[in-house]
Amino acid sequence: MPVIAFANSKGGVGKSTTALALAQVFAKGSSGVTLIDADPNQPLARWAAQDPDRIPANLAVLPDITEETIVDAIDTAAARDPFVLVDLEGSANVAVSYAIGRADLVIVPMRGSQLDADQAARVIKLVEREAKAYRRTIPYVVVYTCTSPALRSRDFRHIDRILAENGIPVLAVEMVERAAFRAIIQLGGTLYDLKDTEVHNPRAAIENAEALAKAVVAFIHERTPTEDGGLS
Ligand SMILES: Nc1ncnc2c1ncn2[C@@H]1O[C@H](COP(=O)(O)OP(=O)(O)OP(=O)(O)O)[C@@H](O)[C@H]1O
Numbered sequence: 001m002p003v004i005a006f007a008n009s010k011g012g013v014g015k016s017t018t019a020l021a022l023a024q025v026f027a028k029g030s031s032g033v034t035l036i037d038a039d040p041n042q043p044l045a046r047w048a049a050q051d052p053d054r055i056p057a058n059l060a061v062l063p064d065i066t067e068e069t070i071v072d073a074i075d076t077a078a079a080r081d082p083f084v085l086v087d088l089e090g091s092a093n094v095a096v097s098y099a100i101g102r103a104d105l106v107i108v109p110m111r112g113s114q115l116d117a118d119q120a121a122r123v124i125k126l127v128e129r130e131a132k133a134y135r136r137t138i139p140y141v142v143v144y145t146c147t148s149p150a151l152r153s154r155d156f157r158h159i160d161r162i163l164a165e166n167g168i169p170v171l172a173v174e175m176v177e178r179a180a181f182r183a184i185i186q187l188g189g190t191l192y193d194l195k196d197t198e199v200h201n202p203r204a205a206i207e208n209a210e211a212l213a214k215a216v217v218a219f220i221h222e223r224t225p226t227e228d229g230g231l232s
């Protein structure tokens with residue numbers, strides 16, 4: 001526990017990258033982490049295969065997880081590890097629904113475009129339907145990805161306003177567009193292995209990912225229902 005699922009039926013919004021960066025931060029903090037790769041394209045399984053020696057010992061990557069195996073995989077991992085992160089395919093399918101049904105938090109990564117926002121809204125509706133169907137609270141939060149720290153387009157500001165008006169929570173920490181985040185997927189290994197000679201400013205990416213991890217944990221604590229049914 002907790003189980004954190006990364007969902008947005010829009011492809012290429014940073015689900016796998018954000019899941020991987022957070023998994024690396026949690027593992028660095030000595031927590032046991034399971035990273036479940038439930039995307040048939042297997043981006044995280046490929047990451048793991050690239051450089052197995054540089055996978056932290058307390059980070060397990062489960063490949064080839066399908067709609068048949070995802071619920072048991074999540075439950076087994078959650079019984080063992082303090083963090084279970086589930087990377088999902090960029091489409092709405094049964095495995096996505098099952099993962100949302102088991103999640104303590106659904107992270108909805110999105111870039112600041114209308115297309116991403118439309119798909120994010122669909123995922124959020126799915127989360128709300130599942131919460132109703134299972135009669136439980138399923139917290140979710142949007143994380144902006146691939147952002148530019150300096151610039152925010154008019155479209156992006158508009159989307160931000162719409163989310164706020166609709167009461168959709170957005171984490172204050174974003175995943176800024178950084179070469180280091182691309183590099184971990186391409187080169188294997190972790191953010192902590194990257195050298196200044198390989199990629200520009202890996203330290204800034206580490207600080208970004210660590211701040212995001214902190215914000216995610218704080219959000220989970222805020223939203224976890226207490227035993228008397230209220231929110232803690
Ligand atoms: N914060 C970031 N900084 C730089 N590049 C990023 C960042 N996040 C994602 N990318 C890049 O954007 C592309 C898509 O990212 P990623 O594969 O994580 O998205 P996804 O939502 O998992 O896609 P899919 O739906 O296909 O699974 C990749 O090339 C990745 O390197």
Ligand SMILES: [Mg+2]
Pocket residue numbers: 015016017039043087088089090
């Ligand atoms: Mg992906």
